[in-house]
Amino acid sequence: MLLTAGALSATFGLSSLNDSKLAGGAAIAIVILGLSWLIGWSGQVSLGNSGFMAVGGYVTAIWANHHTATPIIFSLCLAMLCGALSGLIIALPATRLRGPYLAGMTLAFSFAVGPLALYFPSITGGSGGLFLNFLNAPNWFLNLFSGPQALVQANAQWSADLSIVVAAVAFFFMANLFHSRTGRAMRLVRDNDVAAELAGVNLQRTRTLAFVISAAYAGLGGSLLTLLSGSVNSQMYSLQLSILLLTLMVLGGVGTLGGAVIGGLIYSYSDNLVSLVNKLTGINPTSSLGANLKGVFFGVLLILTMLLAPKGLGGLGARIANMANRLRPASMRAPTRE
Amino acid sequence: MGSFFSSRIMTDILGGLASGVVIALVALCLVIIWKSTHVLNFAQGAMGMFGAFVGMNLVFHGVNYWLCILVSMMAGLLLGGATERVLIRPLYGKPEINPIVVMVGFLGVIESAVPSIWKNEISTIPTPFSQVYYQSHGHTILMSPFVAFQIVLSLTVMGAIALLFRFTDLGLKMRAAALAPEVSRLLGVRVGRLLTWGWMLSSGVGALAAVIVSSGQSLAPSNMDGIFVSAFIAAAVGGLESPVGAVTGGLLIGVAESFALNFWSTNLAPLAGVIVLVVSLAWRPQGIFTRHVARRV
Amino acid sequence: MIFVNELSVSYGAIKALNDVSFAAPSSSITAVLGANGAGKTTLLRTISGLVHPSKGDIRCDETSVVGMATEEIARMGVGHVPEGRGVISEFTVEENLRLGILASRLDVNEGMERQFELFPILGQRRKQYASTLSGGERQMLAMARALIARPHFLLLDEPSLGLAPLVTADVMKTIDSLCNVEDLTVILVEQNARSALRIAHQAIVLHLGAVVASGPAREVANDPDLRHYYLGLVK
Numbered sequence: 001m002l003l004t005a006g007a008l009s010a011t012f013g014l015s016s017l018n019d020s021k022l023a024g025g026a027a028i029a030i031v032i033l034g035l036s037w038l039i040g041w042s043g044q045v046s047l048g049n050s051g052f053m054a055v056g057g058y059v060t061a062i063w064a065n066h067h068t069a070t071p072i073i074f075s076l077c078l079a080m081l082c083g084a085l086s087g088l089i090i091a092l093p094a095t096r097l098r099g100p101y102l103a104g105m106t107l108a109f110s111f112a113v114g115p116l117a118l119y120f121p122s123i124t125g126g127s128g129g130l131f132l133n134f135l136n137a138p139n140w141f142l143n144l145f146s147g148p149q150a151l152v153q154a155n156a157q158w159s160a161d162l163s164i165v166v167a168a169v170a171f172f173f174m175a176n177l178f179h180s181r182t183g184r185a186m187r188l189v190r191d192n193d194v195a196a197e198l199a200g201v202n203l204q205r206t207r208t209l210a211f212v213i214s215a216a217y218a219g220l221g222g223s224l225l226t227l228l229s230g231s232v233n234s235q236m237y238s239l240q241l242s243i244l245l246l247t248l249m250v251l252g253g254v255g256t257l258g259g260a261v262i263g264g265l266i267y268s269y270s271d272n273l274v275s276l277v278n279k280l281t282g283i284n285p286t287s288s289l290g291a292n293l294k295g296v297f298f299g300v301l302l303i304l305t306m307l308l309a310p311k312g313l314g315g316l317g318a319r320i321a322n323m324a325n326r327l328r329p330a331s332m333r334a335p336t337r338e
Numbered sequence: 339m340g341s342f343f344s345s346r347i348m349t350d351i352l353g354g355l356a357s358g359v360v361i362a363l364v365a366l367c368l369v370i371i372w373k374s375t376h377v378l379n380f381a382q383g384a385m386g387m388f389g390a391f392v393g394m395n396l397v398f399h400g401v402n403y404w405l406c407i408l409v410s411m412m413a414g415l416l417l418g419g420a421t422e423r424v425l426i427r428p429l430y431g432k433p434e435i436n437p438i439v440v441m442v443g444f445l446g447v448i449e450s451a452v453p454s455i456w457k458n459e460i461s462t463i464p465t466p467f468s469q470v471y472y473q474s475h476g477h478t479i480l481m482s483p484f485v486a487f488q489i490v491l492s493l494t495v496m497g498a499i500a501l502l503f504r505f506t507d508l509g510l511k512m513r514a515a516a517l518a519p520e521v522s523r524l525l526g527v528r529v530g531r532l533l534t535w536g537w538m539l540s541s542g543v544g545a546l547a548a549v550i551v552s553s554g555q556s557l558a559p560s561n562m563d564g565i566f567v568s569a570f571i572a573a574a575v576g577g578l579e580s581p582v583g584a585v586t587g588g589l590l591i592g593v594a595e596s597f598a599l600n601f602w603s604t605n606l607a608p609l610a611g612v613i614v615l616v617v618s619l620a621w622r623p624q625g626i627f628t629r630h631v632a633r634r635v
Numbered sequence: 636m637i638f639v640n641e642l643s644v645s646y647g648a649i650k651a652l653n654d655v656s657f658a659a660p661s662s663s664i665t666a667v668l669g670a671n672g673a674g675k676t677t678l679l680r681t682i683s684g685l686v687h688p689s690k691g692d693i694r695c696d697e698t699s700v701v702g703m704a705t706e707e708i709a710r711m712g713v714g715h716v717p718e719g720r721g722v723i724s725e726f727t728v729e730e731n732l733r734l735g736i737l738a739s740r741l742d743v744n745e746g747m748e749r750q751f752e753l754f755p756i757l758g759q760r761r762k763q764y765a766s767t768l769s770g771g772e773r774q775m776l777a778m779a780r781a782l783i784a785r786p787h788f789l790l791l792d793e794p795s796l797g798l799a800p801l802v803t804a805d806v807m808k809t810i811d812s813l814c815n816v817e818d819l820t821v822i823l824v825e826q827n828a829r830s831a832l833r834i835a836h837q838a839i840v841l842h843l844g845a846v847v848a849s850g851p852a853r854e855v856a857n858d859p860d861l862r863h864y865y866l867g868l869v870k
Contacts, residue, residue, distance in 0.1 A: 045438060093616045100378035100578065103438055104570040105615060107380075111567050112609045239563060243446050250439055295450025302443030306436050307428055507737055514723060514734050521721035524683060526709035526738025526784065 027163055027224040029264025030170050032249045033257065034217025037174060038210055040254040045099065047242045048090065048106030051113040052215040053222030054237035055079075055086045058117065060223040061232045076166065076223055083219015084212045091211035095204060110242050117234040163224055167264075170217060171257055177213070178257075186210050240295075247302045270294065350596045356485045358592020359492040364547050364562075364569035365576070365584035366496060367540040372578045374516040374536040377426055380441040382544050382569070383562025384448040385421065389414030389545025391456055391557055394463050403466055410549050411542045418541025422534045449559040456557075465553040488550050495543060496585060503581075512536055564608065568595065571611045575618045590614065636661050637682065637788055637820050642691035644674075644681055644844075651677040652688070653844040659837075661787075664814050664821040666835035666852060668828045673841040675824040676718050679790045682822070683715045684708045695788055710738055714786035718793055720777040724766035728757055728776055731765055735780035750779040753809075771802040778806075782813070788820045789813075795827045803827065807834050832856040 035049050056079035063078060090109055094102055177183045188196040189206050197203055226232045248267055253259030266273070274294050364382065371379045379385075393410025397403060425444065429437045467483035503509035514522040515532040522529050552561050572591045576583020591611050598610030637659040644652040652674045659665035667675050680686045682693055684705040693700050700708050709715070723731055729747070736746045751758030754775045760768065765776060774794055781789060791810065795803040811834040814821050825831035832838060832852050839849040840861060848861050855861060 047442075093620055097619060100372070100438065101574050101619065103378065104567075104574055105612075105619070108567050108571055108608065108612045108615060111564075112612050115608060240446070243442055246439060246442055247446070293450075296447055299443045299445075299447030299450060303425065303440050303447070306440045306443065307425070507733075510726075510730060510734060511737060514726070517725055518721060518723050520685065520705075521717065521723065522734070523685070523705040524709055524715045524717060524721070525735050525780065526706050527734065528706050528738075 027167070027221045027228060027264075028245075028248065028267040029221075029260050030167050030224065031218045031221030031245060032252065032263040033171060033174055033260035034214040034221070035245055036249050036252075036254055036256070036260050036263075037177075037217070038214035039249070040256070044095070044207060044210065045103045046094070046106040046211070046214065047103055047246065048109040049214065049218040049245055050237045050239075050241040051090075051106075051110040052083045052086060052218035053225070053241070054113050054117065054232075054234075055215075056083045056219030056222030057226040057232040057236070059219070060226045072162070072227070075227065076220055079223030080216045080220045083222070084216035086219075087212040087215020088208065090215070091208040095207035095211060107239075107242070110237070111239060113237055114234040163228065166220070166224060170220065171260070174217075175257060182206075182209065244298070247298050250302055250305055270298075273297075346600065350600050351593055352481055353599075354593030354596030355589060356481070356489055356592070357596065358589040359489050360547055360550055360588075361565060361568045361572050361592050362585040362588025363492045363496060363543060364565055365572040365588045366499065366581055367544050367547075368569055368573045369576075369578060369581050369584040370499075370536050370540045372573070373581075374512065374533050375422070375426060375430075375437075377437040377441065378570070378578075379540070380438065380566075381421075381445040381448060382540070383548070383566035384445045384452075384559060385417050385541050386414055386544030386546075386548035387552075387557070387559050387562050388417055388448055388452060389541065390548035390552055391452055391559075393545070394549060394552070394557060395456060397464060403464065407546065407549055410545045414545025414548075415538045415542035418537040418539075418544075419534050421541070422537035426537070427530070452559045462554060462556050463549070463552050469554050484553065491546075491550070495546065499539070499543070500581070508532075508535070567608060568592075568611050571615045575615060636696055637822065638692075638694040639678075639682070640692045640694075642678075642681065642688050642693065644677055644686055644688050651844050652681065655691070655841070655844070655846055657839050657846065657849055659820050659822050661820045662814065662818050663836040664810065664823055664834055666828075666831040666838040667822060667824045667841060668826075668831065668838055668855075669841035671826065672843075674844040675841055676792055677844075678841070679715065679717075679792050679822065679824055682708075682790060683713060706738070712785075712787040713790065714781035714784065714788065715790040716777045716781045716792060716794065718796070720773050722765045722768075722773045722777050722780075724764065727762055727764055728768070729761045731776055731780050732757075732783055735783040739784040741783075741785060746783045746785075750783050753782070753813075754779050770797050771799070771805070774798060774802075774806055775809075778809070782817075785817070786819070788822075790822050790824075792824045793826060794823075795825060795830060803830055807831070810834060828856075 031049060031053060035046070038049075039045050059082040060075050060079050063075060090106070094105055097105060185196070185201045185206050186209075188199070189201060189203060196206075222237075244267075248263035249259070251266055252261070252263035271294075274297060277293065277297055364386075368379060368382055371377060371382070389410045389412075392413035393406045393408070396406050396409060401409075421444070425440050426437055429440065465484050467487045469482050469484040471482045501509075503513060511522070511527050512532050512535060514525075514527060515529045516536070519529045547565070548562050551565055552558075555561065568591050569588065572587030573584045574587070575590065576585070576587030591614060594610045594614050595608070639658070640656050642652055642655045643650065655674075655678065657665070667678060669675055677686060681688055682695075682700070684700060684703055684707075688701060691701070695708075695711060695713060698711065700711070700713075703711075723734070726734070732747055732750060733743060736743055747761075751761070756772055757775055757779055760772065765773065768776060778791075778794070794806050794810070798806065807830050810821065810823065813819060823831055823835060832855065835852040837850065838852045838855040840847050840855065848855055848858065
């Protein structure tokens with residue numbers, strides 16, 4: 001998985017349009033990873049990560065508007081911190097809940113975040129939202145480019161590379177966490193919390209930690225998205241976003257690093273996918289069906305995935321790998337992966 | 339008398355009860371589905387709206403209003419039954435998160451598919467009773483003929499459901515199928531069929547709620563989103579296993595939101611619900627009305 | 636008559652039943668004995684369709700029930716009192732009984748009166764919630780509920796479990812007389828071999844999923860090896 005992160009960094013030579021898509025995808029991948037972690041590894045279903053994204057996004061925008069020329073790393077870390085903090089607040093009641101109660105409570109939270117933002121228009125810019133400067137590539141980077149499109153290309157490339165690097169770092173940390181004692185404790189809590197308690201694991205603390213990390217990642221992703229798009233407003237963080245996150249996570253594969261990457265990629269190229277479907281089925285994109293196709297398409301995809309391949313595309317990949325494995329003579333088999 | 343009824347508190351309470359009664363209705367539907375199939379139906383509101391779309395659009399073609407309501411309920415009923423058979427049945431015995439995700443996906447599908455089928459018609463749904471608020475001594479009471487109708491209808495439906503479960507054989511079988519499915523099977527009870535009935539009942543009533551909510555407005559698939567969240571909160575507060583809890587929770591949330599509406603602003607009404615939820619779950623995590631359930635070790 | 640032929644059931648890699656064959660004649664009680672984990676409950680659950688066999692056949696009076704849905708098997712006339720009785724605590728005695736008869740076309744009131752005659756205590760407690768009943772009363776309720784639909788076959792899973800010896804004796808006596816009166820084919824699973832063998836006509840002994848002995852009840856009861864190794868009776 002670490003190799004995957006490294007390989008991604010190698011894909012630098014793309015057009016500017018692709019770059020900005022990848023950038024967005026990388027940011028979303030971070031959020032998905034956080035969610036995947038929470039749901040897949042600690043067994044807590046949360047629909048509220050869009051709310052934490054909002055926290056990260058707004059914090060970044062507000063800070064940028066008051067303090068120009070902040071180093072990017074600072075903004076991102078600040079967003080992560082605020083995400084983590086809000087995660088902590090929500091985690092206090094949330095971690096005492098199970099299954100559907102937790103899902104519903106986090107849903108209510110994500111529902112309430114939008115109106116909450118609207119309530120403080122002086123800080124949050126009301127329904128219009130806030131704006132900040134686009135991410136501009138530093139001069140040393142600009143000098144690498146030449147030609148008429150240099151500025152645009154450079155900026156797009158910079159956004160993409162930056163996002164990918166940030167994502168790679170985030171994924172790296174997550175991979176380490178997975179193998180650490182904390183990670184193992186979390187998986188134990190997920191599978192059998194009575195046994196975990198008997199083994200001396202503090203249930204509350206472990207669950208809360210999982211929640212906080214997930215929220216921090218969401219905040220990071222949200223902040224990155226805000227930096228990339230240059231704006232933030234309350235409509236961005238809706239119920240639809242929570243659904244989208246869930247969909248992408250499931251499609252990619254719950255609880256795997258690779259799955260989050262796949263999810264991010266799907267997000268980046270979702271419009272392309274939809275046009276492809278349009279072409280294949282001959283649906284007119286301007287008709288009312290066409291306009292809503294994206295929602296229908298992803299909803300149906302989510303349902304089909306859950307019914308047929310609950311481990312997502314990543315899971316399918318693993319299954320194929322397992323099958324190929326079994327076809328080899330026993331001496332050459334690799335140990336099977338979960 | 340008039341000034342008592344129009345005092346701020348009374349207005350809030352009345353208004354709260356009016357909306358609370360509809361929330362309670364939807365919460366009851368959620369509890370029925372939860373008790374029988376252990377699924378939290380995230381698409382409850384959207385499925386209801388689907389039914390409302392099917393039925394209420396006929397009003398514009400001159401069909402009798404009451405007939406349209408019936409058609410809406412039938413459409414909801416059929417959708418509910420189909421959903422249980424096609425989407426939920428295959429998932430019995432699998433991890434609990436699967437049906438949640440499927441219903442969330444279904445929610446997305448309905449909310450996107452509906453406008454494409456009905457092509458974004460923006461017309462207001464007529465109401466059989468006036469929605470103009472009563473006046474007394476120059477004060478406005480948050481009660482109109484339509485609101486009264488809303489309350490009476492919701493209470494009647496809830497009462498009918500209660501009677502169904504308590505006193506009919508079908509209700510007995512449905513309760514048994516929910517409480518002890520295996521034992522019921524051994525007694526020859528066709529559990530699968532009853533679970534489908536549960537979903538049908540729930541979606542049919544959901545459609546009725548959607549019609550009530552949409553009256554006086556235009557039909558939009560997201561009309562029920564807010565109610566769903568409130569209804570979920572109500573059911574969670576009362577305890578997902580308890581129909582009485584759902585109804586009480588619904589009224590409670592309705593009143594809480596009403597107060598929030600008045601003292602804060604429109605925007606924070608859902609937040610009031612969240613606060614009630616957090617407080618109540620901190621106090622009784624399994625819901626106020628749930629009897630203590632022992633954990634299996 | 637229930638006819639079981641080469642029945643095998645696996646839970647993953649574990650074989651719960653291994654080539655089990657026997658016949659339970661009508662108007663008689665067949666005891667199924669063996670230690671914990673021998674596969675006795677699995678056998679009954681397979682007959683009722685709650686578990687699918689990997690191999691073998693089960694016939695109730697000529698009809699093969701393998702692959703049929705549990706509720707359809709029950710409607711065919713197979714009554715089953717499961718392990719733990721399965722009495723619904725949230726229902727009253729009456730509601731439990733009512734549930735038992737709804738699937739059949741029999742008259743509800745008549746059925747209830749019959750059961751109250753058989754088990755007068757239930758008649759006294761008819762409006763009470765099942766959670767308030769004692770162990771022995773619950774056993775009676777569970778049996779009445781299985782009997783109210785006038786089954787032809789009756790599967791009983793450890794009816795003596797958790798009951799005092801006197802109550803157990805009572806329960807066994809009832810089963811015995813019922814078998815004669817109602818012309819039932821009874822399969823009685825029991826760990827309490829002594830009380831079961833007293834009323835059974837024939838018996839089979841299961842050990843780790845396989846039949847290790849079968850025959851008339853008296854023979855099985857008197858075989859010293861069997862008595863010691865499989866039935867826990869003193870040599």
